[in-house]
Amino acid sequence: MTALVALVLLxxxxxxxxxxxxxxxxxxxxxxxxxxxxxxxxxxxxxxNSPFLDRxxxxxxxxxxxxxxxxxxxxxxxxxxxxxxxxNYGRK
Amino acid sequence: MRTxxxxxxxxxxxxxxxxxxxxxxxxARASDPSSGGASIPAGPSDLPAGTLEVSFLETLPGKRPLxxxxxxxxxxxxxxxxFDQLVTPNDAFFVRYxxxxxxxxxxxxxxxxxxxxxAEKPFSLDLAGLxxxxxxxxxxxxxxxxxxxxxxxxPHVAGVEWGIGAMGNxxxxxxxxxxxxxxAGVKKEALEVAFNGADQGVLEATPDFVKSxxxxxxxxxxxxxxxxxxxxxxxxxxxxxxxxxxxxxTGTYWMKHLTSIQVLSQPLKTFWMxxxxxxxxxxxxxxxxFLSQESEASxxxxxxxxxxxxxxxxxxxxxxxxxxxxxxxxxWDNGSGIRTVEVSADGGRSWQAxxxxxxxxxxxxxxxxxxxxxxxxxxxxxxARATSRMGTTQPSxxxxxxxxxxxxxVSRVAIRIA
Numbered sequence: 281m282t283a284l285v286a287l288v289l290l291x292x293x294x295x296x297x298x299x300x301x302x303x304x305x306x307x308x309x310x311x312x313x314x315x316x317x318x319x320x321x322x323x324x325x326x327x328x329n330s331p332f333l334d335r336x337x338x339x340x341x342x343x344x345x346x347x348x349x350x351x352x353x354x355x356x357x358x359x360x361x362x363x364x365x366x367x368n369y370g371r372k
Numbered sequence: 373m374r375t376x377x378x379x380x381x382x383x384x385x386x387x388x389x390x391x392x393x394x395x396x397x398x399x400a401r402a403s404d405p406s407s408g409g410a411s412i413p414a415g416p417s418d419l420p421a422g423t424l425e426v427s428f429l430e431t432l433p434g435k436r437p438l439x440x441x442x443x444x445x446x447x448x449x450x451x452x453x454x455f456d457q458l459v460t461p462n463d464a465f466f467v468r469y470x471x472x473x474x475x476x477x478x479x480x481x482x483x484x485x486x487x488x489x490x491a492e493k494p495f496s497l498d499l500a501g502l503x504x505x506x507x508x509x510x511x512x513x514x515x516x517x518x519x520x521x522x523x524x525x526x527p528h529v530a531g532v533e534w535g536i537g538a539m540g541n542x543x544x545x546x547x548x549x550x551x552x553x554x555x556a557g558v559k560k561e562a563l564e565v566a567f568n569g570a571d572q573g574v575l576e577a578t579p580d581f582v583k584s585x586x587x588x589x590x591x592x593x594x595x596x597x598x599x600x601x602x603x604x605x606x607x608x609x610x611x612x613x614x615x616x617x618x619x620x621x622t623g624t625y626w627m628k629h630l631t632s633i634q635v636l637s638q639p640l641k642t643f644w645m646x647x648x649x650x651x652x653x654x655x656x657x658x659x660x661x662f663l664s665q666e667s668e669a670s671x672x673x674x675x676x677x678x679x680x681x682x683x684x685x686x687x688x689x690x691x692x693x694x695x696x697x698x699x700x701x702x703x704w705d706n707g708s709g710i711r712t713v714e715v716s717a718d719g720g721r722s723w724q725a726x727x728x729x730x731x732x733x734x735x736x737x738x739x740x741x742x743x744x745x746x747x748x749x750x751x752x753x754x755x756a757r758a759t760s761r762m763g764t765t766q767p768s769x770x771x772x773x774x775x776x777x778x779x780x781x782v783s784r785v786a787i788r789i790a
Binding site: 296297298299301302319320321322324325327328329330331332333337340341348349350351352369 | 420421422423425426427428430431432433440441442443444445446472527528530531532533573574575576577578579643647
């Protein structure tokens with residue numbers, strides 16, 4: 281029986297990578313950041329690019345996402361998103 | 373400011389690890405879900421701290437566990453041990469995407485459109501038409517992401533924070549792009565040839581990943597439309613069923629899941645050409661120019677710059693005084709070929725010529741080896757620097773640029789003699 285279970289386990293393909301393994305830190309505007317950014321890319325892009333960007337650096341990144349990649353953002357949202365990124369993933 | 377760059381991922385179990393201020397940088401480790409949480413290396417310790425926290429060994433379908441830098445779009449690099457081999461196995465070959473909508477393109481439904489305003493006779497063909505219609509050729513060539521080692525840039529710059537493994541060397545089989553273009557008839561006003569693949573952005577507003585080559589590079593006899601990699605069909609993650617192979621040039625031009633080839637009389641003016649993948653003019657010793665895309669200050673990245681990677685000894689490896697130390701590694705460039713690789717066993721004070729291994733072709737990784745006897749007890753930095761047949765040598769200091777491209781500073785690895 282054990283051997284059979286082992287065989288079945290061996291035969292089944294590995295589960296594909298689960299991007300939810302990386303979750304952004306809790307904090308004000310986190311849900312907005314996930315909503316706007318994670319439509320196009322996994323959340324790990326943000327911690328991957330940390331903690332070396334200052335507020336200006338994060339501003340430039342968010343601005344690039346809007347201007348170059350067409351990320352939809354309501355007026356005022358960009359500031360909240362940059363606040364969250366600079367606070368949680370910014371250079372100290 | 374760090375004075376040294378460490379490229380090497382430690383993979384040798386039980387390697388010596390001491391404080392990050394010394395010659396032995398602390399080796400970054402992350403838990404590996406596929407091995408029940410066992411400790412595995414995530415990348416060189418000079419990567420950003422945040423990168424190391426979210427880098428894991430993960431397994432894409434059809435691949436062996438690779439170092440995941442981002443899940444979606446998928447960006448996965450090869451661990452150092454993969455480069456113990458001169459030819460990179462398909463399941464170990466790095467994966468790089470810009471956009472997250474990546475369809476599986478079946479070989480039997482695949483179609484390639486060839487046309488453009490500077491093509492006389494547009495046509496389309498299927499895989500059998502491609503394979504039977506033109507002479508088949510196979511060559512070994514390095515595909516390296518423009519931003520390989522970006523994560524080691526000092527200071528750090530934004531982007532996919534690659535370590536050393538966003539590159540691979542494979543035998544590519546296909547047909548010459550120039551033969552395909554000849555069938556379409558290239559008009560004399562042709563300036564560039566543009567390539568599109570089946571992958572797309574999630575949003576309509578995201579610029580599709582389309583790249584162009586200057587017509588002279590498209591007509592180079594080594595530029596291929598390829599369906600095979602190391603004797604096997606291309607893996608999905610490396611561009612199945614057909615991709616472009618542009619030996620000597622960085623990976624950005626090697627369009628995956630190729631669906632369209634357009635011969636153009638005007639420069640392709642898109643985000644991916646005009647804004648992304650550009651380097652400051654005059655900063656790197658490159659000879660291949662892309663004149664129709666140059667601006668006052670910047671130029672598209674073109675050919676790879678000469679580089680090398682030490683694969684042995686491993687970072688932090690221990691030797692006894694008098695013990696033989698085998699130095700091994702790989703070197704590559706833009707296809708001029710590797711002329712020499714020099715090794716220093718004393719931190720860069722003196723250099724000796726390494727022995728070059730078998731030549732698999734001028735676009736391939738070239739193996740090198742060198743041996744020395746470990747001296748007195750202490751820490752020793754081993755370095756390697758390659759020189760191309762074009763006469764360019766790896767720099768001893770990083771040539772910084774805002775996008776983190778072309779990081780080819782000399783390879784270093786610190787060992788301990790004890």
